[in-house]
Amino acid sequence: MxxxxxxxxxxxxxxxxxxxxxxxxxxxxxxxxxxxxxxxxxxxxxxxxxxxxxxxxxxxxxxxxxxxxxxxxxxxxxxxxxxxxxxxxxxxxxxxxxxxxxxxTEADDPALPLAAGRRALGWWLLGTGHAMLALARRHVLDRHQFGRPLASFQALRHRLAETYVALEGAEATLTAATDDTGAVLAKAAAGRAALTAARHCQQALGGIGFTAEHDLHRHVRRALVLDGLLGSSRELTRAAGVLLLREARTPRLVDL
Known part of the structure; x- marks a missing residue:
């Protein structure tokens, strides 16, 4: 294609x-x-x-x-x-x-392969993070304080820049994920990036980001739920550490 x-x-x-x-x-x-x-x-x-x-x-x-x-x-x-x-x-x-x-549900399916689902959820989290970043970016460009656009304040610029870097890093990890270990790391990276976006974009939007009328809270809730599905970023990071300690080696995720 x-x-x-x-x-x-x-x-x-x-x-x-x-x-x-x-x-x-x-x-x-x-x-x-x-x-x-x-x-x-x-x-x-x-x-x-x-x-x-x-x-x-x-x-x-x-x-x-x-x-x-x-x-x-x-x-x-x-x-x-x-x-x-x-x-x-x-x-x-x-x-x-x-x-x-x-x-x-009380049902369980230990044989269900989770790697493909984790990669898919990673892309969903990435899209959610970008949606929050777009809302925050539009807000800081449109709103003014003390006669200056909010986007001119360095503290807000740093928060949004950190969000963008986290999302770009998660996308690179998702693109490189081709096996179970890569899927674990990619889902963890995407979850952390989406939660970083939620935290920083909420700060950029200020009080309006807490209101029911604004769309941010919907994306924040979505990020929290998706992060928990098939393993949260914290749980998957811990699982990756256990795997590395057990195998005493670092798998190559990308051939440079």
Missing amino acids: DTAERALLADAVRKTLVSGADLADLGWPAMLVEEPDTVVPLLFRLLGETGTHAPVLNDVLLHAAGRPLGGTPPLPYSGGVRLEWVRDGSAYDSPLDPGLPLRR
Whole structure:
């Protein structure tokens, strides 16, 4: 898929997500099977940027396991909790982010390969982080204080620059992730970057960022929930450290 085709696909996916239409009508199942390395980063990043959601994480995990699409596998969550992503419109209970159709389950599936899901969630977190950065950037450019735009204040510039660097680093890690260890590190990096974005962008937006009328709080809640799915950034960082200590070597993630 060349650059022009990717741009057309991104535009079609964005319109589908914003309109609330079914991704299956766009050919999502076929694209996942035929072009996973292209469509998964594109779709999940757009889910973050648009603040929408779809039960596509289920499909990514099921496809990685070689199982039929359409099911609801149990999803490990931070703290030993297991959730399922509801597909059928039945009741769910996601108190931190009521917009996500997640509910607790007692089911478990130790054989479910998580690497593909962690990479997908990493791209979703990356898109969410960029959405928060865009909101903060627009605010500091438009608002003035003491006769100067907020963007001229060095403290705010440093916060937004740190956010941008964290997001760029997470994207590089996601792009390089090709195995289980890479997926663990990429999900951890993306989670940390999204939480960094939430912290710094909240400071840049000030009081308005706490209001229900502003979009920031929706992205902050989304980042907190997605960070916990399939292992939080803290848990995955600890797991990567245990792996490195056990193997007494550092795996090569990128050939330079």
